[in-house]
Amino acid sequence: MRATVGRVCAAAGAELLAEPAGPTSSTRAPLADTELVDVHHAVRGRVRPGTVLVGRPEDTGLWDRAAELGGCTVAVLPDAAGWLADLLCARSTGGPGPGGTGHVVGVLGAVGGAGASTLACWLADRAAQEERTAVLVDADREGCGIDVLLGLEDRDGLRWPDLQRIAGTVHAEQLWPALARAGRLRWLSWDRSRPDGAPAPYAPVLEALRRAAELVVVDLGRAGPAAADTAVLCDEVLVPAPRTVRGMLAARWAADLLAGVPARLVPAGLNVADVDDALAAAATGLPVAGSVRFCGGVPEAAETGRLLEAGRSRRLGRDVAGLLSAVGALR
Incomplete structure (x- = not known):
């Protein structure tokens, strides 16, 4: 999954900062435009607004896991690679994305x-x-x-x-x-x-x-x-x-x-x-x-x-x- 996400980030002109699995907290990179969470490494607790949960079509319970994390957006890769690249590009250039004003x-x-x-x-x-x-x-x-x-x-x-x-x-x-x-x-x-x-x-x-x-x-x-x-x-x-x-x-x-x-x-x-x-x-x-x-x-x-x-x-x-x-x- 990291390689797939890395290719998406490269296409969007965004830098991927990989972190080990662990509790979502202030120890995570505070300057990241978007936090991407692999469904296989997601831990309990709520995630930041605008977080994207990534998985594959064969990952069962993907949407249930997203709900448990507080209702984050889901990207099923590779099908959603284009959408995710566009999202990362918009946020890295100041686009409001899911955390916008609405x-x-x-x-x-x-x-x-x-x-x-x-x-x-x-x-x-x-x-x-x-x-x-x-x-x-x-x-x-x-x-x-x-x-x-x-x-x-x-x-x-x-x-x-x-x-x-x-x-x-x-x-x-x-x-x-x-x-x-x-x-x-x-x-x-x-x-x-x-x-x-x-x-x-x-x-x-x-x-x-x-x-x-x-x-x-x-x-x-x-x-x-x-x-x-x-x-x-x-x-x-x-x-x-x-x-x-x-x-x-x-x-x-x-x-x-x-x-x-x-x-x-x-x-x-x-x-x-x-x-x-x-x-x-x-x-x-x-x-x-x-x-x-x-x-x-x-x-x-x-x-x-x-x-x-x-x-x-x-x-x-x-x-x-x-x-x-x-x-x-x-x-």
Whole structure:
């Protein structure tokens, strides 16, 4: 692996400083632009922001290990050699990379119907309304497009199928103006075509959006292994869950699935099981970021293209603003 990484570094014009395996600490080279960790030598504990875990296609548990290390980016070599070289080149010349100014927040539904997609839309929209540079990213491949939920599927702009054949770095200055938009809000959605099995370039695209926006909100869909793989690309994840026994059990499972990714709970809807925030936190092991109250008009609003309008109401808007403050998007 060291020889493979060495060739990538040489192609990027970067110097490889090899260190023996050991605890991640301040003893590691403080001036390194990027820390690369071989999956076979990774130790327990969190790693620096922007760390890349490297491995080969035959390395099982690569994504699980990345989650245990705090959600670092993964490069599977040699397939990702071009992408990794571009990343090293950008960082060595001052490019912001994953540690750039943008904050990436994932929204993962504990159960189906928990309102993850709706909450993701409202978070991105409220940030845009507050004059933050915000983008909504649809990472729920089988959801037929978050643009439909927005009621804006007729807007021109890039969709994920347009980006599936890209290789290497995605340039923020090219991606940003090509996104669909309404006012200050931009989004990147899946469409209604049948998934062809090709992997989505979530890592390079999210990195580019991080460089372009102050806030990137990622709709991860319902909790599951595929969603967990994408969640490791986020700085933190919000987990909306109904205030029910089943909702809390599902949120506990989602917390285990997320492993080392920083996550917080968002109790949502009617409190039919007498689950207050303290009980929810104790039952799930997740701290509570805030809650979203029940509003009976939301399903109709979603079906009639008025979802964003519903989220801007005074009561729901206060809940959404509170969550944005909790993740540091509003000061």
